[in-house]
Amino acid sequence: MKTNKTNSTIYSTPFLSWEKSIPPLLDKAGLTEQIPAGQTILIKPNLVEILRPPVTTPVALVKSIVEYLQTHLHNPIVIGEGCGALDYDTHRCFTELGYTELAREKKIELIDLNNAPCQKQSFPHCKHWPEFYLPDIAVTSFLLSVPVLKAHTLAGITLTMKNMMGLASPDYYQGPGWKKAAFHNQIHEAVADLNRYRCSDFTVLDATVGMAEAHLWGPTCDPPVNKLVAGFDPVAIDSYGAGLLGKDWRDIGHIAKVDGELGQAEPITEIIVEPRS
Numbered sequence: 001m002k003t004n005k006t007n008s009t010i011y012s013t014p015f016l017s018w019e020k021s022i023p024p025l026l027d028k029a030g031l032t033e034q035i036p037a038g039q040t041i042l043i044k045p046n047l048v049e050i051l052r053p054p055v056t057t058p059v060a061l062v063k064s065i066v067e068y069l070q071t072h073l074h075n076p077i078v079i080g081e082g083c084g085a086l087d088y089d090t091h092r093c094f095t096e097l098g099y100t101e102l103a104r105e106k107k108i109e110l111i112d113l114n115n116a117p118c119q120k121q122s123f124p125h126c127k128h129w130p131e132f133y134l135p136d137i138a139v140t141s142f143l144l145s146v147p148v149l150k151a152h153t154l155a156g157i158t159l160t161m162k163n164m165m166g167l168a169s170p171d172y173y174q175g176p177g178w179k180k181a182a183f184h185n186q187i188h189e190a191v192a193d194l195n196r197y198r199c200s201d202f203t204v205l206d207a208t209v210g211m212a213e214a215h216l217w218g219p220t221c222d223p224p225v226n227k228l229v230a231g232f233d234p235v236a237i238d239s240y241g242a243g244l245l246g247k248d249w250r251d252i253g254h255i256a257k258v259d260g261e262l263g264q265a266e267p268i269t270e271i272i273v274e275p276r277s
Contacts, residue, residue, distance in 0.1 A: 008236035008264035012229045013273040015208045018064035021228050021275040022204075026065075028273045029230050031202055032072045035142050040076045041069060042111075042141035044200070046148050046163050047081045047093040048216070054209035055216060057146050059098035061206055065146065066106050079103060080137060082113035082166040084179045090114055111137060114170050114179060121197055128189040132197045133172045145200035145234070149225060150211035151218075151245055154187050156252040158215045159241040160203040160234045161195045168194065188253025195234065195254070199262050203237045205229040207244055221245070235263030240270070 011029045013021050026032070035041060043065065045057035062079065069077055079099060083090040090112040094100045103110045116135040124130045147163040155162055165180050175181025183190045207229055210221030225244050231237050235258055239249040249255045249265045259265040 008233050008239075008267065009269040009271060010229055010231040010233070010236050010240050011271050011273055012227050013275050015226050015228055016275045018060050020277075022061070022064040023068055024276055025204075025228055025230050025273050026068050028271060029202075029232075031230075032069070034202070034232065035073060035075060037073075038075060040078060040137070040141040041073075041144055042137055043077065043079045043144045043146060044163060044166060045079065045081055045099075045146045046158070046166070047090065047097060047099070048084045048166075050085070050088070050093050050096050051216065052097075054148055054206070054211055054220060055150070056093075056097060057148055057206060059102055061204070062099070062146055063102050063106070065144070065204060066102070066108065070106065075142075077106075078109045078111055078137065078141070080111040080113045080116070080135070080166075082116075082168065082170075082179070086177065086179060113138070113166055116169070118169050118171075123196065126193040126196055128186060129193040129197070132194065133169055134198055135167055135169070138167050138198055143198065143201045145203045147203065147205055148211070149205060149207040149209070149221075149241055149244060150215040151213050151247075152215045153213075154184065155191065155254065156247060157238065157242050157245060159205060159238045160200050161238050161254055161258075162191050164194050164198060164200070165191070167198060188257065191254040192257040195258060195262055199234045202232050203230060203234060205237055205241055207241065210245065212245070233263035235259055235265050236268050239265035240268055
């Protein structure tokens with residue numbers, strides 16, 4: 001079982017630009033010091049469908065992260081996602097949202113996690129998913145999650161823990177209307193158990209805008225939140241992000257279920273990082 005018990009420190013910075021805000025944020029968090037030499041880094045954006053930011057993760061944000069990692073490390077880097085749409089595959093999302101061009105420019109691989117080889121893991125004490133099929137690449141890599149700040153009509157919010165649903169193969173978790181529809185049954189229990197199998201090792205949360213009411217449609221936050229948030233603790237990230245959306249983390253079932261187990265929802269230590277001028 002992949003757990004991530006850390007202190008609940010998060011790092012935040014005002015957004016000026018990707019180039020000015022990302023490097024000092026990742027420097028302060030000490031990201032590269034925590035990635036073992038030679039380990040593949042799997043960057044997991046949120047590309048649930050072919051919809052433009054702020055519904056999906058901006059390719060410019062991921063590009064800035066890739067450039068930072070390539071400057072500081074020699075580790076292999078891949079970008080992986082498993083979209084939710086039934087009528088097209090993830091590579092179409094990659095192409096139409098700019099990720100194919102990014103991968104070509106930076107000479108990195110794109111992986112459709114919906115079709116990636118999987119391995120079965122079993123944890124009988126996980127009541128919702130006593131067994132789960134995870135992509136091999138997610139098990140062996142350093143998993144860097146890059147979600148977007150969004151409310152969700154079923155789950156309350158969709159941040160870094162719910163972003164792990166992109167790991168779920170439609171071979172096992174598809175249902176009517178959507179490639180991950182098996183998660184709609186007891187969604188909080190399903191997301192909590194998924195993260196007990198595999199949660200993020202590090203997160204960069206795009207809170208530059210924010211989706212105020214839903215994850216695919218509706219109003220954006222007014223005014224825009226205008227922040228980037230990072231940290232190693234997925235529970236702290238989601239708790240903090242819930243607050244940015246005006247929600248109490250205690251009311252978000254999948255956060256409450258893993259608080260104290262996969263991380264700490266509170267108290268959160270926020271370290272504010274000044275972007276480059």
